Amino acid sequence: MEECYGKDEVNKMAPNTNKVLDAAKQFESIEKEFQTFQILNEDGEVVNESAVPDLTDEQLQELMRRMVFTRILDQRSISLNRQGRLGFYAPTAGQEASQIASHFALEKEDFILPGYRDVPQIIWHGLPLYKAFLFSRGHFVGNQIPEGLNVVPPQIIIGAQYVQAAGVALGLKKRGKKAVAVTYTGDGGTSQGDFYEGINFAGAFKVPAIFIVQNNRFAISTPVEVQTAAKTLAQKAVAAGIPGIQVDGMDPLAVYAATKEARERAINGEGPTLIETLCYRYGPHTMSGDDPTRYRSKELDNEWEKKDPLVRFRKYLEKKGLWNEEMEQETIEKAKEEIKEAIKKADETPKQKVTDLISIMFEKLPANLQEQYEIYKEKESK
Numbered sequence: 001m002e003e004c005y006g007k008d009e010v011n012k013m014a015p016n017t018n019k020v021l022d023a024a025k026q027f028e029s030i031e032k033e034f035q036t037f038q039i040l041n042e043d044g045e046v047v048n049e050s051a052v053p054d055l056t057d058e059q060l061q062e063l064m065r066r067m068v069f070t071r072i073l074d075q076r077s078i079s080l081n082r083q084g085r086l087g088f089y090a091p092t093a094g095q096e097a098s099q100i101a102s103h104f105a106l107e108k109e110d111f112i113l114p115g116y117r118d119v120p121q122i123i124w125h126g127l128p129l130y131k132a133f134l135f136s137r138g139h140f141v142g143n144q145i146p147e148g149l150n151v152v153p154p155q156i157i158i159g160a161q162y163v164q165a166a167g168v169a170l171g172l173k174k175r176g177k178k179a180v181a182v183t184y185t186g187d188g189g190t191s192q193g194d195f196y197e198g199i200n201f202a203g204a205f206k207v208p209a210i211f212i213v214q215n216n217r218f219a220i221s222t223p224v225e226v227q228t229a230a231k232t233l234a235q236k237a238v239a240a241g242i243p244g245i246q247v248d249g250m251d252p253l254a255v256y257a258a259t260k261e262a263r264e265r266a267i268n269g270e271g272p273t274l275i276e277t278l279c280y281r282y283g284p285h286t287m288s289g290d291d292p293t294r295y296r297s298k299e300l301d302n303e304w305e306k307k308d309p310l311v312r313f314r315k316y317l318e319k320k321g322l323w324n325e326e327m328e329q330e331t332i333e334k335a336k337e338e339i340k341e342a343i344k345k346a347d348e349t350p351k352q353k354v355t356d357l358i359s360i361m362f363e364k365l366p367a368n369l370q371e372q373y374e375i376y377k378e379k380e381s382k
């Protein structure tokens with residue numbers, strides 16, 4: 001080589017001296033932009049004064065009431081499931097700040113496209129509780145959304161709701177509505193093609209959408225570190241040309257503030273936002289039989305339980321003189337009463353018949369279904 005080239009030319013050809021891509025620098029600059037946003041620390045102390053959202057005392061109390069209700073609903077749903085009185089159920093404890101505080105930043109006219117774990121948000125948007133129980137039982141009445149309520153039934157196909165949300169948001173934009181489409185998925189959901197298609201479409205058409213990723217660290221038993229090489233899930237927004245933020249998903253104020261701002265951007269015509277909320281599900285993936293002790297350590301459970309959103313928000317409110325034991329008990333009793341009434345109403349709903357399932361599918365039945373309809377009608381009359 002030295003015979004043909006001068007020393008400088010040799011250096012230019014040497015490996016690693018003239019790289020076109022500095023991977024380490026690229027990652028460093030991206031990761032620097034995706035630091036976890038927090039307002040309340042684990043002890044309920046404000047660590048980010050300038051970001052504290054403008055909520056009245058009544059609103060703060062209402063947010064706490066909703067989170068307590070949702071925790072009780074989760075506990076009751078788990079025991080009802082164990083008694084055989086509910087069917088499919090995906091526990092929510094540990095995710096109340098991610099779910100309830102994000103929903104708290106929305107308005108009635110906003111559209112919610114939930115995943116299977118996001119039943120609390122649609123209940124707080126107006127879905128009658130007995131319908132949520134019927135959804136769990138696989139009863140079609142649970143999926144019949146009351147007229148005027150802007151929600152769709154919870155999605156079971158991972159990520160599919162992201163594409164639908166982009167479409168709903170485009171519809172809102174075309175109709176000139178001052179409303180947003182909000183959708184939820186999990187950490188695992190961000191590995192699906194639908195996730196990328198949804199955020200990409202939303203970015204390209206600059207639609208009023210909010211994409212929330214509840215990163216509870218696991219997709220059933222698969223840890224997030226195994227799921228993706230990306231350091232944060234929020235940074236996946238960059239590839240779609242939309243902004244993303246990683247939020248402490250156990251901090252109700254941080255989740256609320258991030259969602260509120262995303263909503264404002266959306267209705268001001270500034271397009272979609274991706275919000276990653278770092279959270280944890282205390283229970284199993286669903287009540288269908290996974291055993292979290294097989295894939296999570298007790299230490300990890302303890303570490304996350306210390307971050308509990310209800311504990312930290314209670315401390316914050318108590319210091320402000322806005323919450324006490326009596327209010328907590330009152331909320332718990334009221335929740336139990338409402339749940340009891342709703343399960344009674346679900347029990348009183350007539351059992352679904354095959355003819356119901358056939359007749360709700362079409363306005364005018366095709367000949368083959370009409371035939372089956374007649375057969376079942378005959379059977380059911382006996």
Ligand SMILES: Cc1ncc(C[n+]2csc(CCOP(=O)(O)OP(=O)(O)O)c2C)c(N)n1
Nearest residue numbers: 117156157158186187188189216218219220
């Ligand atoms: C397209 C598709 N693939 C696989 C499944 C099976 N499945 C159900 S839940 C789940 C894990 C999802 O994890 P994540 O997105 O993190 O949500 P989480 O359950 O933790 O809330 C999988 C793989 C499915 N429902 N849909």
Ligand SMILES: [Mg+2]
Nearest residue numbers: 186187218219
């Ligand atoms: Mg998950």
